[in-house]
Amino acid sequence: MLKILGRANSFNVRKVLWICDELGIAFEREDWGRGYMPTSTAEFLRINPIGLIPAVIDDGVVLRESNSIVRYLATRHGPDAIYPKDPVQRAHVEQWMDWANYETSISLRGAFLGGMLHEPPWNNPWFIEQGRNQITREVGQLDDHLDRGGPYMCGETFTVADIPVGLVVNRWFSLDFERPHYSAVAAYYDKLAERPAYRRHVRNGLP
Numbered sequence: 026m027l028k029i030l031g032r033a034n035s036f037n038v039r040k041v042l043w044i045c046d047e048l049g050i051a052f053e054r055e056d057w058g059r060g061y062m063p064t065s066t067a068e069f070l071r072i073n074p075i076g077l078i079p080a081v082i083d084d085g086v087v088l089r090e091s092n093s094i095v096r097y098l099a100t101r102h103g104p105d106a107i108y109p110k111d112p113v114q115r116a117h118v119e120q121w122m123d124w125a126n127y128e129t130s131i132s133l134r135g136a137f138l139g140g141m142l143h144e145p146p147w148n149n150p151w152f153i154e155q156g157r158n159q160i161t162r163e164v165g166q167l168d169d170h171l172d173r174g175g176p177y178m179c180g181e182t183f184t185v186a187d188i189p190v191g192l193v194v195n196r197w198f199s200l201d202f203e204r205p206h207y208s209a210v211a212a213y214y215d216k217l218a219e220r221p222a223y224r225r226h227v228r229n230g231l232p
Protein backbone atom coordinates (compact mmCIF):
# COMPACT_ATOMS: atom_id res chain seq x y z
CA MET A 26 0.00 0.00 0.00
CA LEU A 27 1.14 3.57 -0.69
CA LYS A 28 2.83 5.10 2.34
CA ILE A 29 2.75 8.88 2.82
CA LEU A 30 5.32 10.44 5.12
CA GLY A 31 4.24 13.80 6.46
CA ARG A 32 1.87 15.54 8.86
CA ALA A 33 -1.69 16.01 7.59
CA ASN A 34 -1.64 19.77 8.31
CA SER A 35 1.26 20.48 5.94
CA PHE A 36 0.50 22.57 2.85
CA ASN A 37 2.37 20.17 0.57
CA VAL A 38 1.24 16.90 2.19
CA ARG A 39 -2.38 18.02 1.76
CA LYS A 40 -1.94 17.97 -2.03
CA VAL A 41 -1.06 14.28 -1.83
CA LEU A 42 -3.93 13.52 0.54
CA TRP A 43 -6.30 15.35 -1.79
CA ILE A 44 -5.28 13.43 -4.94
CA CYS A 45 -5.44 10.10 -3.07
CA ASP A 46 -8.91 10.89 -1.81
CA GLU A 47 -9.99 12.24 -5.22
CA LEU A 48 -8.90 9.02 -6.98
CA GLY A 49 -9.74 6.54 -4.21
CA ILE A 50 -6.10 5.51 -3.67
CA ALA A 51 -5.62 3.57 -0.43
CA PHE A 52 -2.73 4.77 1.72
CA GLU A 53 -1.21 4.74 5.16
CA ARG A 54 0.40 7.86 6.60
CA GLU A 55 3.11 8.56 9.18
CA ASP A 56 3.32 11.88 11.05
CA TRP A 57 6.68 13.40 10.12
CA GLY A 58 7.57 17.09 10.20
CA ARG A 59 7.22 20.06 12.50
CA GLY A 60 5.60 19.04 15.81
CA TYR A 61 6.00 15.33 15.02
CA MET A 62 8.99 13.13 14.12
CA PRO A 63 11.72 15.50 12.84
CA THR A 64 12.74 15.29 9.21
CA SER A 65 16.38 16.01 10.16
CA THR A 66 16.93 12.50 11.55
CA ALA A 67 19.15 9.98 9.77
CA GLU A 68 16.10 7.71 9.46
CA PHE A 69 14.13 10.31 7.48
CA LEU A 70 17.12 11.56 5.48
CA ARG A 71 17.75 8.02 4.28
CA ILE A 72 14.27 8.18 2.74
CA ASN A 73 14.37 11.80 1.55
CA PRO A 74 17.85 13.38 1.61
CA ILE A 75 16.23 16.79 0.98
CA GLY A 76 14.67 16.56 4.47
CA LEU A 77 11.21 17.83 3.54
CA ILE A 78 7.71 16.38 3.56
CA PRO A 79 5.90 14.91 1.76
CA ALA A 80 7.74 11.78 0.71
CA VAL A 81 5.89 8.71 -0.47
CA ILE A 82 6.89 5.08 -0.80
CA ASP A 83 5.02 3.14 -3.46
CA ASP A 84 5.96 -0.49 -3.90
CA GLY A 85 9.51 0.21 -2.74
CA VAL A 86 9.90 3.35 -4.89
CA VAL A 87 10.56 6.54 -2.93
CA LEU A 88 9.30 9.84 -4.34
CA ARG A 89 9.48 13.42 -3.10
CA GLU A 90 8.24 16.86 -4.27
CA SER A 91 4.49 17.24 -3.82
CA ASN A 92 3.66 18.24 -7.40
CA SER A 93 5.71 15.37 -8.83
CA ILE A 94 3.94 12.96 -6.48
CA VAL A 95 0.54 14.34 -7.55
CA ARG A 96 1.42 13.86 -11.24
CA TYR A 97 2.79 10.37 -10.59
CA LEU A 98 -0.38 9.27 -8.78
CA ALA A 99 -2.60 10.84 -11.46
CA THR A 100 -0.64 9.01 -14.18
CA ARG A 101 -0.88 5.69 -12.34
CA HIS A 102 -4.44 5.85 -11.10
CA GLY A 103 -6.31 8.73 -12.75
CA PRO A 104 -8.33 9.17 -15.91
CA ASP A 105 -6.62 10.92 -18.83
CA ALA A 106 -8.71 14.06 -18.26
CA ILE A 107 -7.15 14.79 -14.86
CA TYR A 108 -3.62 14.86 -16.36
CA PRO A 109 -3.96 14.98 -20.16
CA LYS A 110 -1.46 13.18 -22.38
CA ASP A 111 -1.82 15.71 -25.19
CA PRO A 112 1.44 17.73 -25.01
CA VAL A 113 -0.21 21.15 -25.23
CA GLN A 114 -2.95 20.37 -22.72
CA ARG A 115 -0.36 18.81 -20.43
CA ALA A 116 1.87 21.90 -20.61
CA HIS A 117 -1.12 24.11 -19.75
CA VAL A 118 -1.68 22.00 -16.63
CA GLU A 119 1.96 21.91 -15.63
CA GLN A 120 2.61 25.61 -16.09
CA TRP A 121 0.07 26.39 -13.37
CA MET A 122 1.53 23.75 -11.07
CA ASP A 123 4.99 25.29 -11.54
CA TRP A 124 3.59 28.77 -11.00
CA ALA A 125 2.01 27.73 -7.70
CA ASN A 126 5.13 25.98 -6.43
CA TYR A 127 7.59 28.65 -7.41
CA GLU A 128 6.03 32.12 -7.67
CA THR A 129 3.46 31.95 -4.91
CA SER A 130 5.59 29.97 -2.48
CA ILE A 131 8.05 32.87 -2.41
CA SER A 132 5.39 35.51 -1.79
CA LEU A 133 3.57 33.37 0.80
CA ARG A 134 6.78 33.09 2.83
CA GLY A 135 6.52 36.80 3.51
CA ALA A 136 2.74 37.16 3.60
CA PHE A 137 1.98 34.01 5.61
CA LEU A 138 5.08 32.65 7.38
CA GLY A 139 6.41 36.13 8.17
CA GLY A 140 3.24 38.22 8.37
CA MET A 141 0.93 35.76 10.12
CA LEU A 142 3.09 33.19 11.88
CA HIS A 143 5.89 35.70 12.67
CA GLU A 144 8.48 33.05 11.79
CA PRO A 145 12.09 34.16 11.42
CA PRO A 146 13.74 34.89 9.06
CA TRP A 147 10.57 35.62 7.04
CA ASN A 148 9.21 38.13 9.61
CA ASN A 149 11.44 40.96 8.45
CA PRO A 150 9.00 43.89 7.82
CA TRP A 151 10.41 44.54 4.35
CA PHE A 152 9.97 40.90 3.38
CA ILE A 153 6.41 40.76 4.76
CA GLU A 154 5.43 43.86 2.80
CA GLN A 155 7.04 42.54 -0.36
CA GLY A 156 5.28 39.16 0.04
CA ARG A 157 1.89 40.78 0.61
CA ASN A 158 2.24 42.96 -2.49
CA GLN A 159 3.47 40.08 -4.59
CA ILE A 160 0.79 37.54 -3.59
CA THR A 161 -1.88 40.21 -4.19
CA ARG A 162 -0.51 40.74 -7.69
CA GLU A 163 -0.29 37.00 -8.34
CA VAL A 164 -3.81 36.21 -7.15
CA GLY A 165 -4.93 39.12 -9.36
CA GLN A 166 -3.30 37.35 -12.32
CA LEU A 167 -5.12 34.17 -11.32
CA ASP A 168 -8.38 36.11 -11.17
CA ASP A 169 -7.84 37.42 -14.73
CA HIS A 170 -7.13 33.90 -15.94
CA LEU A 171 -10.24 32.41 -14.29
CA ASP A 172 -12.35 35.32 -15.48
CA ARG A 173 -11.43 34.50 -19.08
CA GLY A 174 -12.25 30.80 -18.72
CA GLY A 175 -12.88 28.48 -15.81
CA PRO A 176 -14.58 27.15 -13.90
CA TYR A 177 -11.38 25.12 -13.29
CA MET A 178 -7.82 26.19 -14.05
CA CYS A 179 -7.78 24.45 -17.43
CA GLY A 180 -11.42 24.86 -18.40
CA GLU A 181 -14.44 22.67 -17.86
CA THR A 182 -12.61 19.75 -16.29
CA PHE A 183 -10.84 19.34 -12.97
CA THR A 184 -7.13 18.60 -13.51
CA VAL A 185 -4.06 18.25 -11.31
CA ALA A 186 -3.39 21.98 -11.93
CA ASP A 187 -6.26 22.66 -9.52
CA ILE A 188 -4.46 20.87 -6.68
CA PRO A 189 -1.53 23.23 -5.94
CA VAL A 190 -3.57 26.26 -7.03
CA GLY A 191 -6.40 25.13 -4.72
CA LEU A 192 -3.98 25.13 -1.81
CA VAL A 193 -2.76 28.64 -2.69
CA VAL A 194 -6.32 29.97 -2.93
CA ASN A 195 -7.25 28.47 0.42
CA ARG A 196 -4.23 30.15 2.00
CA TRP A 197 -5.02 33.45 0.27
CA PHE A 198 -8.42 33.52 1.98
CA SER A 199 -6.78 32.90 5.37
CA LEU A 200 -4.40 35.89 5.15
CA ASP A 201 -4.90 38.67 7.68
CA PHE A 202 -4.12 41.86 5.77
CA GLU A 203 -6.53 43.91 3.69
CA ARG A 204 -6.90 42.33 0.26
CA PRO A 205 -8.88 43.20 -2.87
CA HIS A 206 -11.99 41.14 -3.58
CA TYR A 207 -11.27 38.95 -6.58
CA SER A 208 -14.65 37.63 -7.69
CA ALA A 209 -13.43 34.95 -10.12
CA VAL A 210 -11.08 33.57 -7.46
CA ALA A 211 -13.92 33.56 -4.92
CA ALA A 212 -16.13 31.65 -7.39
CA TYR A 213 -13.28 29.20 -7.99
CA TYR A 214 -12.85 28.66 -4.25
CA ASP A 215 -16.54 27.76 -4.00
CA LYS A 216 -16.35 25.56 -7.09
CA LEU A 217 -13.52 23.56 -5.50
CA ALA A 218 -15.53 23.27 -2.30
CA GLU A 219 -18.09 21.19 -4.23
CA ARG A 220 -15.46 18.43 -4.08
CA PRO A 221 -15.57 16.44 -0.82
CA ALA A 222 -11.82 15.70 -0.98
CA TYR A 223 -11.07 19.45 -1.13
CA ARG A 224 -13.26 20.09 1.88
CA ARG A 225 -11.66 17.24 3.81
CA HIS A 226 -8.01 18.09 3.19
CA VAL A 227 -7.81 21.74 2.16
CA ARG A 228 -10.84 23.91 2.90
CA ASN A 229 -11.05 22.39 6.35
CA GLY A 230 -10.27 25.39 8.55
CA LEU A 231 -6.49 25.15 8.15
CA PRO A 232 -4.68 27.95 6.30
Ligand SMILES: N[C@@H](CCC(=O)N[C@@H](CS)C(=O)NCC(=O)O)C(=O)O
Nearest residue numbers: 035036037058059077078079090091
Ligand atom coordinates in the same frame (compact mmCIF):
# COMPACT_ATOMS: atom_id res chain seq x y z
N1 LIG B 1 8.98 21.76 -2.88
C1 LIG B 1 8.59 20.87 -1.80
C2 LIG B 1 8.42 21.68 -0.53
C3 LIG B 1 8.19 20.78 0.66
C4 LIG B 1 8.08 21.59 1.96
O1 LIG B 1 8.42 22.78 2.03
N2 LIG B 1 7.58 20.92 2.99
C5 LIG B 1 7.44 21.54 4.29
C6 LIG B 1 6.02 21.31 4.83
S1 LIG B 1 4.77 22.03 3.79
C7 LIG B 1 8.38 20.88 5.28
O2 LIG B 1 8.91 19.79 5.04
N3 LIG B 1 8.60 21.54 6.42
C8 LIG B 1 9.43 21.01 7.46
C9 LIG B 1 8.67 20.32 8.55
O3 LIG B 1 7.44 20.25 8.55
O4 LIG B 1 9.34 19.82 9.45
C10 LIG B 1 7.29 20.14 -2.18
O5 LIG B 1 6.50 20.71 -2.96
O6 LIG B 1 7.07 19.01 -1.73
